[in-house]
Amino acid sequence: MDNCQVGVFLGYxxxxxxxxxxxxxxxxxxxxxxxxxxxxxxxxxxxTFKTKAELALDMLSKAEERGVPFAWVGxxxxxxQQPWLLEQLESEEIIDIADIPNDTRVWRNCPKVxxxxxxxxxxxxxWLIIRWDGNGEIKYQLSNAPANTKIKRLAEMSCSRYxxxxxxxxxxxxxxxxxxxxxxxxxxxxxxxxxxxxxxFLLILHLKWKGEAPLLTIQDVREILEVVLPRKVVTNxxxxxxxxxxxxxxxxxxxxxxxxxxxxx
Numbered sequence: 631m632d633n634c635q636v637g638v639f640l641g642y643x644x645x646x647x648x649x650x651x652x653x654x655x656x657x658x659x660x661x662x663x664x665x666x667x668x669x670x671x672x673x674x675x676x677x678t679f680k681t682k683a684e685l686a687l688d689m690l691s692k693a694e695e696r697g698v699p700f701a702w703v704g705x706x707x708x709x710x711q712q713p714w715l716l717e718q719l720e721s722e723e724i725i726d727i728a729d730i731p732n733d734t735r736v737w738r739n740c741p742k743v744x745x746x747x748x749x750x751x752x753x754x755x756x757w758l759i760i761r762w763d764g765n766g767e768i769k770y771q772l773s774n775a776p777a778n779t780k781i782k783r784l785a786e787m788s789c790s791r792y793x794x795x796x797x798x799x800x801x802x803x804x805x806x807x808x809x810x811x812x813x814x815x816x817x818x819x820x821x822x823x824x825x826x827x828x829x830x831f832l833l834i835l836h837l838k839w840k841g842e843a844p845l846l847t848i849q850d851v852r853e854i855l856e857v858v859l860p861r862k863v864v865t866n867x868x869x870x871x872x873x874x875x876x877x878x879x880x881x882x883x884x885x886x887x888x889x890x891x892x893x894x895x
Contacts, residue, residue, distance in 0.1 A: 635818055638682050640689040642698070643793035647837070649829050650797050652692065653822045654685040655815070672815040683712045690724075702727060702775070704791045710772065713753070720754060720774050727759070727773040727787045734770065761788050801825055804832070804852045842866075843873045850876060 640652040661667050662679035680688070686709060693700070702725040709715060710728030719726045736758055757779070759771040771788055773779075801807035805828045810821045832851050840846045850873060857872065858864050 636682075637818075637822065638685040638689070639798075640686070640693065641794040641797050642700070643790055643797070646793060647833060648793040648797040648800075649833050650801060650826050651698075652689040653819075653826065654689060655818055656680075656682050656685060671813060674815070683709055683715045687715060687718065701725065702773075702787055702790075704787065704794065705729065706791070707731060716772070716774070717753070725773070725775050725787075727771050727775070727784075727790075729791075730770050730772055732768065732770050734772075736772075757784065759784060759788050761785075797829070800832075800848050801829055804849055805829055839869075842870065843877075845877045845880070846873060 636656040638654045638656055639650050642649055642651045657673065657677070657679060659679045662673075662677070667673075686705070690703065703719060705715075705726065705728045707729040710730045711734075716726060716728060737752075738758075740755065741752075754774065755777070757771075757773040757775055759769075759773060761769045761771070763769060769788070773784065773787065775784065775787065798807075805825045807822070807825045810817070812818055812821060832848050832855075835851050835855075836846060836848060839851070843850075853876075854869060854872065858869075
């Protein structure tokens, strides 16, 4: 733990388009309250200990202040186990959908309370979503979406975190998110800021070019830039030919994979 950093990130997804838009480094309490370590790593004096969930809520609040539009907030199992966080989002009338462990205890129907009264706080009525993935894995989620929410909408919300996971794959695989050896506060934030800016740049180009190449991916865009940037002049025809070759190879590989898997055992 002494030689690694833990980051908390806020992602944004619209259909299949995705990007990471904010970040916070998590300081364990032992680090946050150690003046020697703080000075050695250049941690600003105003930074205090905050849990990962508190950091996540800070970023969400900042996004709201900046006027970032969003329909709901999705989160993984770690954050779904923070009742205070879900209650805070509920109090702010923010729709959320949170992964939860499979042993989470819930009321399937509103219980009849008799004397002696049930101890503890009973939360608001929520959706319990159980989803079977294609690989057989079962996912459990809670959501404070309105009672009249359509199943199709719940399914969209339930599966939307897939694109945030893809955003992390893009950041690590295409933009070097995990390829750093810095130990200081400034170095970590500089590296992550450059990754987020590069991700936004690739997304803008992706949106710009996708009309001419519907199968275009973020990886395609990065590889195109590797060809374009060292050269002074590249025609649109050259770019399209390169993309078409990649897509033909990808389709051939997909058909080959499908053919192998469809053979009887």
